[in-house]
Amino acid sequence: MSDLTLDVQGLSTHFFTRAGVVKAVDDISFQVSRGRVLGLVGESGSGKSVTGFSVIGLVDAPGRITAGRILFQGTDLTKLDERALRDLRGNRIAMIFQDPMMTLNPVLRIDTQMIETVQAHDNVSRETARQRSRDALGMVGIPSPEERLNAYPHQFSGGMRQRVAIAIALLHRPDLIIADEPTTALDVTIQAQILAEVQKLAREVGTALIWITHDLSVIAGLADDIAVMYAGRIVETGAVEEVLDRPLHPYTHGLIGSVPSRNARGSRLRQIPGMTPSLLNLPPGCAFRSRCPRADAACEQDPPDTHPVAGRTLRCFHPQLEMVA
Amino acid sequence: MLRRLIQAVFVMLAMTVIVFIGVNVIGDPVEILISPEADQAERARAVAALGLDKPLWEQYWRFLLGALQGDLGRSFVFNEPALKLIAQRMPATLELALTAVLLSVVIGIPAGLYAGLKPDSIGGRMVMGLSIMGFSLPTFWIGLMLIMVFAVQLGWLPSTGRGQTAELFGVQWSFLTRDGLAHMAMPAFNLALGNIALVLRLTRAGVRENLPMDYVKFARAKGISPRRVVFVHVLKNIMIPIVTVVGLEIGGLIAFAVVTESVFAWPGMGKLIIDSINVLDRPVIVAYLMMIVLLFIVINLIVDLLYTVLDPRVRLENKE
Amino acid sequence: MSAAEAAGPAKQETPFRRFMSEYAESPVAVASLIAVVLIVGIALFAPWISPQNPYDLAQLDIMDGRQAPGTKSLEGITFWLGSDDQGRDMLSGIMYGLRISLGVGVGSALIACLIGTAIGLIAAFAGGKVDGGLMRLVDLQLSFPSILVALMILAFLGKGVMNVMLALVIVEWARFARTARSAALVEARREYMEAARCLALPKWRLVFRHMLPNCMPPIIVIGTILVARAITLEATLSFLGLGVPITEPSLGLLIANGYQYMLSGKYWISFYPGIALLVTIMAINLVGDQMRDVLNPRLKK
DSSP: OTTEEEEEEEEEEEEEETTEEEEEEEEEEEEEETTOEEEEEOOTTSSHHHHHHHHHTOOOTTEEEEEEEEEETTEEGGGSOHHHHHHHBTTTEEEEOSOHHHHSOTTSOHHHHHHHHHHHHSOOOHHHHHHHHHHHHHHTTOSSHHHHHTSOGGGSOHHHHHHHHHHHHHTTOOSEEEEESTTTTSOHHHHHHHHHHHHHHHHHHTOEEEEEESOHHHHHHHOSEEEEEETTEEEEEEEHHHHHHSOOSHHHHHHHHTOGGGSOTTSOOOOOSSOOOOTTSOOSSOTTGGGOTTOOGGGGSOOOOBOSSTTOEEOOSSOOGGGTO | OHHHHHHHHHHHHHHHHHHHIIIIISSOHHHHHSOTTOOHHHHHHHHHHHTTTSOHHHHHHHHHHHHHTTOOOBOTTTOSBHHHHHHHHHHHHHHHHHHHHHHHHHHHHHHHHHHHHSTTSHHHHHHHHHHHHHHHSOHHHHHHHHIIIIIIISOOSOOSSOOOOEEETTEEESTTSHHHHHHHHHHHHHHHHHHHHHHHHHHHHHHHHHTTSHHHHHHHHTTOOHHHIIIIIIHHHHHHHHHHHHHHHHHHHHHHHHHHHHHHTOOSHHHHHHHHHHHTOHHHHHHHHHHHHHHHHHHHHHHHHHHHHHOHHHHHHHHO | OHHHHHHOHHHHHHHHHHHHHHHTTOHHHHHHHHHHHHHHHHHHHHHHHSSSOTTOGGGOOGGGTTOOTTOBOTTSOBOTTOBOTTSOBHHHHHHHHHHHHHHHHHHHHHHHHHHHHHHHHHHHHHOHHHHHHHHHHHHHHHHSOHHHHHHHHHHHHOOSHHHHHHHHHHHHHHHHHHHHHHHHHHHHTSHHHHHHHHTTOOHHHIIIIIIHHHHHHHHHHHHHHHHHHHHHHHHHHHHTTSSSOTTSOOHHHHHHHHHHHHTTTOTHHHHHHHHHHHHHHHHHHHHHHHHHHHHOGGGOO
8 A cells, every 4th residue: 555654564672681571562563554643552661652762763772673574665664774764764754752851952952953953864054954944843833933943942831842843853744753652741731732733734744643642532632543552562453433432452441441531520430450560571371361351261372463343453362342243 | 150259259268367377376487487597686577577476366467468469478498479489380380280181171071982982892991991090090100100101211201391481472381382392291191190080981971871861862863863963962961061070170180280290390380389398488388379279269260150151051041 | 787787696697798799799899809908918017027127227238229129138138129229128118108008098087087977977967057067168178179288288287197197187077078968868868767766766876876877888988989099198298298207108208219210210119119009099999989889779770
């Protein structure tokens, strides 16, 4: 499909630490098409950030990609050398991080940090680069961009800083943006604004977007598709309304159920019993079985990818088919 | 800023009190301030002239007034105003100290960068090992060994003294002549050793601390070349603490030049003070101490100013 | 360690054993520790093990002066490391010199430790203005280079072993004070201190039986480093002629004695004492470094 921007097949990223091997990402597969938004959801430690870093090739020692293919517009990123990857980063694939205070260099001016991004991939003059930076700032809704260019990161508010980060990501009109919890550190109102901006821009430019978060409510309003991660594996994928309304995997079901807004006032918040297992010593079989109300002896095997319903992928021996019946 | 200035004045005053007590209260001021070779009549005259028969606080007041006017007594040995002697020797010491600072930055930062970027390489480990030796070894002995190897055995460099100097702005400097540079090479390097180790370790620690930071990852995610990431992004962040430390160490270097100047017979303030202590030329000692404290305070103030200029976060805070 | 003490003698070995086994993880550190023990041993037993007593004039002959290493003296002993201008055996001179160097270095560090720790604890406990005032004094002291402070004191008081020790103590106490104070402030927040306070124990008991033992590790680490610095500083001062007298020469003074002979190629008079000094300082520093790494909770995996 020429429409498929990103096709991840069987990706595994392991961290080889002194204490043992941490399988942060274990055999995951997902796809993102042009102009679509994929929400990658999971609790902390589920491996979603590592997935993002794996795609853009910034997994640092002691971790590395151990298996799988990452097909970006047909090219396998795992086979590219560092030089080729660097050409793509910031250019065709961009990333937005969680805390903009830490991601923008505090001692360099905004214009320096934007101009260098432009000049890293386009051989243009400084003046031209500056012009493009100014335009990008305007595009994300930052008022008086000319003055702002001369400022330092700490002179911006949190929401503004994140808009700058988004502007930087958009400088070269990338085909894929990976956003790693970009609004977690911001107020809810700012968050809503930024979500709206990003959605609009993605539609206009046709960028594929991977939005990594633990917040289901964000995904509900923003994403087209959703992939749920647990303990380094993707347990369920599908279109967002379908998965959220009719979750097939017990974990997804539990996740949705534990969102406070979905609970009736005064009733006890529903929790998924137990704790996320340590990624160092994962028991064989389904990673969720220690906490799953439907687990039985069959779950001691690794569940394979299944497609119980069209357009949905699932890794479970006991899907909640009653939901879609 | 104003507070700092007031603090500085305070420290200077405290220094004058300490020096005054050291000279006039501890030990017999008559012995200390009057040349031991004077006879009875000369002594009596000197006592009256120096006001040693007056009450202590009045003596202090006279001392302070004299100091403010630049009169800190006359040297017994040279029979010249002590302050003038110190001032004459100051350029030699300053030149040595500043060259040492330059060396510590020029050698320390690149070496530290290398050790920080490649900590597990042979070069990286060697550099760290050398740095441990650098600040734990006795400087004066290293100086002796340098002389032994480079001057006595190899004959490449002159062993002692300052060599030729050339004039600039009315002052004699060594770095303007080739002979002067040859003479300055070993002492400056010797003096710089401890600092090189310090700058090296600071740089390395800074690199290791900054490399895993988010802004580095973000810069890489933008596709910025690794060279730029290190030399622009990381370096600018490391520079601030390094400049501060180096600036503050200049005072320490000027003080420690005492040792280097003695080993290499470099005619600066330091050698003068050691000689003066040995022959009990107290006015010179007093003049040296006052001058050093003044230098210290000035340097600290400059470093403070420099810090606000360098760190944009501090600079803009001050403005707003 | 106080928890271990409270639990009884059987458990007391465990933290110490653990410390020793962690310390032993670095072969360099173990070698350094052995070196330090050897050096201290040499210094202590010098009068019995040195070939010659270099300060007994009856044993010297000026005709033996400036002999290269390996030559035999007129009395038949071998100058393994050569002889100085007075005919003294360098090896013996170094052994005796170690006594002075170590004695002054360790002695001044111990005194500075006592004074500094006391002041640091007082500052931590008293808090408020007392703390502020004492710490300002500490900062002032530390902002001056040690050599300058030592020079000043020796310039006013004159030379001699006692004055050198006084100068060293004045230079060093501030670091002890600061370390003791930070350690005390950290410990004061711990639960066992709360518990002890709840039991309404008298203050001095709190400090000495409970807090002090737990503050000791960082103080010991800084103490090791300061011993090395004291030895270096004393050597420097003696080299400059401002330190110990000729009758009780430390390694620094020995080096100074050999200075004038270097240019004529008789390197051994300065070289070997320097090596002895170097090895001593480095060994002590390496031991201190490893102790710090082992005792530093932040560096633990």
